Amino acid sequence: MARQNTVFKEAYNRYAAALRTDTALPSEPEIAAQLGVSRSTARAILTRLSEEGIIRWNKRQKTVLRQPTDRDLFPSEETDSLHDIIERSFMQRILADDAAPGMQINELELAREIGTGTTSVREFLIRFSRFGLIEKRPNSHWTLKGFTREFALELADVREMFELHSAAEFGRLPQGHQAWTDLAAIRDDHHAMLADINQRFRDFSVLDERFHLLIHRASKNRFIADFYDAIAIVFHYHYQWNKTAARERNERAIHEHLDYIAALESGDQAAIEKACRAHLHSARQTLLQSLPQLATETA
């Protein structure tokens, strides 16, 4: 088959889950905009909802007849985009214990294992290569460079340059700027999490990402933003595999964030730089400690 209708299925699930009985639905363009899909897909969703007897649809009249149940929704395997499936599968592979740096990556084999065509795998690898974890020799195979100590150090160096830059820019934002409100909200979330740290320490990574993303947006630089995407992906998958001492690590990080936030709010550039450096220094240690032992040895 040429293409899975995952966009349709995923949007269908989202829309069905939000339906409330006896309400009237808006126009097709509006539904499409709400879901972030084209009107063609929105119509396909309405068609199916109608066929399933969930809504009555006649031109402008669209009324919800009944609440959809779980059985009306598509199973989650069918709603994942191919890109996500490949990404998960690939990350699992390269974070597995037997994935040694220097290992060859075979497009065809990967495609077969995931159950997909080679084109999609190729395109994924090309996109993924920007994260510096794999490398290609033209007309030949990809090589896994891996989560090595070098990788962590290079990543940390660039991260520090970028974040110092972004933090300084953040400190220069004018008073009424939206970012200050967002920062205050994030500060409160930190306090809330700290109050219940034993239960909630696992949620820290989400908060961490929100915080750093907010900082980086202040620099309004596409290269910095792109790099932060890379960091986010790496951290996302990497920390799923390395959960040692998460509570202590996260609690310490929260305190550092609070210092950092206070410095930002003070507007004192020297204080900002100091707090930022302090946090980045310990973030670097955390990253280095979380490396898989195998990868630390090899180059």
Place this chain on the structure above:
Amino acid sequence: MARQNTVFKEAYNRYAAALRTDTALPSEPEIAAQLGVSRSTARAILTRLSEEGIIRWNKRQKTVLRQPTDRDLFPSEETDSLHDIIERSFMQRILADDAAPGMQINELELAREIGTGTTSVREFLIRFSRFGLIEKRPNSHWTLKGFTREFALELADVREMFELHSAAEFGRLPQGHQAWTDLAAIRDDHHAMLADINQRFRDFSVLDERFHLLIHRASKNRFIADFYDAIAIVFHYHYQWNKTAARERNERAIHEHLDYIAALESGDQAAIEKACRAHLHSARQTLLQSLPQLATETA
């Protein structure tokens, strides 16, 4: 057809051009290594050279019978890799006057215009997207972000962060390091070019790239190296279109480079930072001035 044999043709041309009558040729693996291709391709080259009566080939005996002429070589259109063809064609397009930021990029149209399949164009665009000049909306078209003022400023900011870092690292390289020898050679090349600046100012861009590449290698950071690739591509194509005041601009840059080199050689970190900043500041101005007028206006 599935794939053009451009690797073969390009390597054939290279090898044929270097042949000298009555010499004996080395073993197949050695030829392959010299040319940077596989032995299969090397054998294909030997087979053709033999068929064309340019060499006599019998197992280990390989003697050059006659000097190949220009007519023995493949025409240059047939030796360019598809990737290069697409890159040139695409850059020409986005640097053309009517390429306004915000413009849609159509894969199929591009492919037809270049005379290639859509897959190759897609893959090129994905690779190219890391340079921040184009952006994709999923399930929809690519958008040209263009050589805008924002692009130049963001590029320059990151460039400055990276180069200051690399220059500082360079200053810390140990005495006997190869980089110092390379730097001295580049210094001499600068003096040589300066002595004959009216004739040679057009060659500066090559020297410029060599110099900055040498600096960046000192940081041993894959992200910095990758970013410099982006800069190099952008400059390579961009300056082909913008040649105003090249002589003055390049002469000034040479002087700045020489100051910069002297600072590096002094090992004085404060002096390095100062010279580096001075050069980067004027490089930024040059970049901003070279922007096409159209792109400066729009966001």
Place this chain on the structure above:
DNA sequence: ATTTTGTTTTTTATCTACAATAAACATTTT
């Protein structure tokens, strides 16, 4: 024993085809 050549297999690069999705165009309704 190692290197070289001969032969076969594997893998990549690229094209083409087609369903899903988006976008454009035409008609109807408010």
Place this chain on the structure above:
DNA sequence: AAAATGTTTATTGTAGATAAAAAACAAAAT
């Protein structure tokens, strides 16, 4: 007239096929 719906067209995303190129294996020569 503007917005919604109905219909058609264009474009993207993905699979599958195939020649080129690389890599692996086998036999022969130093």
